[in-house]
Amino acid sequence: MGGDDVGWRCAPAMGRSGGIITMWDKNRGTLLDSFQGQGYLGVVLMWGVKKINCVIINVYASCLMQAKKALWMDLLVAMKVYGTTLYCILGDFNSVRSAEEMRGAKSKDTLEFQKSRSRWLKEGDANTGFFHACVKTRKRSNSIVALKKGRVWLSRPDEVRSEVVSYFRKHFEEVSWERPTLDGVEFLQI
Numbered sequence: 060m061g062g063d064d065v066g067w068r069c070a071p072a073m074g075r076s077g078g079i080i081t082m083w084d085k086n087r088g089t090l091l092d093s094f095q096g097q098g099y100l101g102v103v104l105m106w107g108v109k110k111i112n113c114v115i116i117n118v119y120a121s122c123l124m125q126a127k128k129a130l131w132m133d134l135l136v137a138m139k140v141y142g143t144t145l146y147c148i149l150g151d152f153n154s155v156r157s158a159e160e161m162r163g164a165k166s167k168d169t170l171e172f173q174k175s176r177s178r179w180l181k182e183g184d185a186n187t188g189f190f191h192a193c194v195k196t197r198k199r200s201n202s203i204v205a206l207k208k209g210r211v212w213l214s215r216p217d218e219v220r221s222e223v224v225s226y227f228r229k230h231f232e233e234v235s236w237e238r239p240t241l242d243g244v245e246f247l248q249i
Contacts, residue, residue: 068093070100079150081117088113092141096133098126099150103141112143118150127153 066085072078079100083090088104091112095101101116116134120127138146205214206222213219 066090068095068100068102070095073097077119079117079119081115083115094137096130097121098130099134101137103143106145111145112141113145113147114138114141114143116146116148116150118148118152120151120153122153 064085065082066088067080067082068090069080070078079095081100081102083102083104088106090102091105092103093101094103098120099116099118101114103112103114105111106113114137116137118130118134120130134148203219203223205212206219207213208222213222
């Protein structure tokens with residue numbers, strides 16, 4: 060799968076959450092519609108030889124329970140709107156499998172938070188210079204000021220942006236691979 064035979068839709072990154080991309084083989088499915096919301100991206104495809112409508116929803120759920128509830132309400136509404144019986148809902152639901160998993164995450168996060176609060180109480184309120192240094196450091200570490208392309212450094216924002224877009228376009232277009240097959244195993248197709 061690659062090149063012109065790939066259909067795709069994407070939702071941009073929001074905050075600390077990554078973006079979402081959904082891709083499909085255009086020879087097997089035709090895009091009828093797409094929709095997106097906080098933490099999900101859906102496509103409605105006319106799929107397979109029988110041209111059956113199906114909805115594929117790619118999820119990147121929040122860790123917050125209230126946001127998860129809102130996500131599921133949105134998905135239920137989408138299922139009613141598109142009215143088909145074939146759905147595929149997949150992705151990262153950020154679910155916790157066991158109490159130990161939750162305890163480990165909480166204790167580590169709590170310890171880090173307490174350390175940062177302690178330092179902030181000692182130095183932050185008494186020294187606004189410390190606060191501004193933290194802000195500047197964070198801004199510097201989150202930005203790309205220059206990018207090396209071959210032997211040339213790109214430093215103008217439009218050059219950097221253009222090179223990043225070009226790199227990822229090329230990266231996703233040039234990937235070609237053959238799907239593994241299981242000899243003698245027949246899979247049902249829609």
